[in-house]
Amino acid sequence: MEVRIAATTDLPSGKMIGSENSGKEILLANLNGKYYAIGDICTHAGCKLSEGTLNGEKVRCPCHGSTFDIRTGKVLRGPAENPEPSFNLRIEGDQIFVSL
Numbered sequence: 001m002e003v004r005i006a007a008t009t010d011l012p013s014g015k016m017i018g019s020e021n022s023g024k025e026i027l028l029a030n031l032n033g034k035y036y037a038i039g040d041i042c043t044h045a046g047c048k049l050s051e052g053t054l055n056g057e058k059v060r061c062p063c064h065g066s067t068f069d070i071r072t073g074k075v076l077r078g079p080a081e082n083p084e085p086s087f088n089l090r091i092e093g094d095q096i097f098v099s100l
């Protein structure tokens with residue numbers, strides 16, 4: 001299933017936003033003009049990554065500092081051990097769609 005998640009104008013380069021779609025919490029980020037989406041709920045203890053910080057490709061959880069790669073969902077630094085799911089995106093005009 002594919003749903004519209006945001007407009008490209010909502011998300012300047014270097015920014016991220018969290019959104020909820022069909023029961024899934026998704027973190028969407030713009031990294032140098034490319035868009036990426038991973039799960040927004042930290043796999044450590046459930047904090048929202050969208051309330052953390054984005055530094056290049058690294059998104060840092062506000063609670064205990066786990067760091068994930070926004071491009072893949074991979075854990076770069078614990079305490080989290082499990083990766084975030086990664087979602088495919090499609091851009092059409094200025095609209096961003098995510099495959100759930």
Ligand code: FES
Nearest residue numbers: 042044045061064
């Ligand atoms: S909940 Fe994210 S690091 Fe603990």
